[in-house]
Amino acid sequence: MDFLNFLDFKVTDFIDIVLVAILLYYVYKLVKGTVAINIFIGIVIVWALWKLTELLQMKMISSVVGGFMNIGLIALIIVFQQEIRKFLLLIGSTNFASKRSFIRHFKFLKQEALPTDVDVEAILGACKNMGMSKTGAILVIERTNNLDFVKSTGDDMNIKITQPILESIFYKNSPLHDGAAIVQDNYITATRVILPVSNERNIPLRYGLRHRAAIGITEKTDAVCLVVSEETGMISYIKNGEFVLYKSLEELTAMIKKDLG
Numbered sequence: 102m103d104f105l106n107f108l109d110f111k112v113t114d115f116i117d118i119v120l121v122a123i124l125l126y127y128v129y130k131l132v133k134g135t136v137a138i139n140i141f142i143g144i145v146i147v148w149a150l151w152k153l154t155e156l157l158q159m160k161m162i163s164s165v166v167g168g169f170m171n172i173g174l175i176a177l178i179i180v181f182q183q184e185i186r187k188f189l190l191l192i193g194s195t196n197f198a199s200k201r202s203f204i205r206h207f208k209f210l211k212q213e214a215l216p217t218d219v220d221v222e223a224i225l226g227a228c229k230n231m232g233m234s235k236t237g238a239i240l241v242i243e244r245t246n247n248l249d250f251v252k253s254t255g256d257d258m259n260i261k262i263t264q265p266i267l268e269s270i271f272y273k274n275s276p277l278h279d280g281a282a283i284v285q286d287n288y289i290t291a292t293r294v295i296l297p298v299s300n301e302r303n304i305p306l307r308y309g310l311r312h313r314a315a316i317g318i319t320e321k322t323d324a325v326c327l328v329v330s331e332e333t334g335m336i337s338y339i340k341n342g343e344f345v346l347y348k349s350l351e352e353l354t355a356m357i358k359k360d361l362g
Contacts, residue, residue: 218287220262221357225350227267228329228336237331238271239281239311241296244361246322252283255294262287271329281314281326297321299342315339325360 125145151170154163219242231238241248256277260266262284270292271278280293296314304313315326320342328337338345338353340360347353 219284219357219361220287221354221361223262223264224267224284224327225336225354225357227264227271228327229350230264230268231271231329232334232336235331235334236268236271236273236278236329237311238267238278238327238329239296239315240267240284240327241281241294241315241318242284242325242327242357242361244323244325246324248283248285248318248322248324251281251294251296251318252291255280255283255291258289258292260289262289281318301342312337312339316342319343325357327357 147166148170151163151166154166224240224242228238228240241251266289267282269275270282270289277292281296282289283291283294297317298310298313299317299320301316304316309330309332311328311330315328315337316339318324319326319339323341326337326339328339329335330337336350336353338347338356345356347356
């Protein structure tokens with residue numbers, strides 16, 4: 102019977118399923134925590150319905166759903182343009198040179214996340230002090246996507262992270278305080294970096310260019326940002342183009358370590 106042909110399972114079929122599962126995992130990883138996650142789930146449900154109707158040889162409903170999937174491809178590219186950009190960056194600008202970076206891509210196979218090398222406590226300690234003195238600052242912490250394309254807009258640096266160093270960089274009279282600082286592993290690798298500014302209209306007016314720049318870079322890459330407001334002294338944590346809420350610095354520390362791990 103043709104209906105039972107799918108039971109003829111080959112090694113290539115298994116490889117095909119594994120590759121599709123990995124692809125879906127990375128797509129889910131990119132849209133997780135964003136509005137696009139609901140669209141992604143909807144697409145998966147419609148696609149599963151399409152394949153089910155094909156398997157059951159329900160030709161009419163299968164042709165209707167199949168036509169919707171084919172015509173909707175262009176619309177999906179428009180809807181997911183930010184996520185597609187981040188996916189291509191994930192593939193094309195990832196540093197596979199280190200074993201650590203390579204293993205990070207397959208962390209979903211492990212029970213525990215890898216520990217981060219970044220001294221998160223020193224970073225947040227500096228942010229807390231800068232917040233108390235109303236010193237504006239923006240820190241971009243690299244994860245998987247390489248940030249060399251924005252580092253070239255600033256001044257190269259290669260200095261290990263310490264709390265005094267961070268505070269001195271963003272000190273109001275310092276020549277390096279204007280712009281963002283890039284953090285890679287446990288080093289500050291660039292200062293006075295110019296970031297792409299987000300054009301989103303739903304960002305509250307109380308947030309200035311620092312916050313818009315942080316949203317912009319986290320929309321285009323998987324980096325995370327810490328912003329200290331010069332007006333209020335508040336510390337904002339931004340990931341995937343959105344503000345992440347937290348109740349205490351201890352909770353924020355745990356969040357960052359988890360995201361970097």
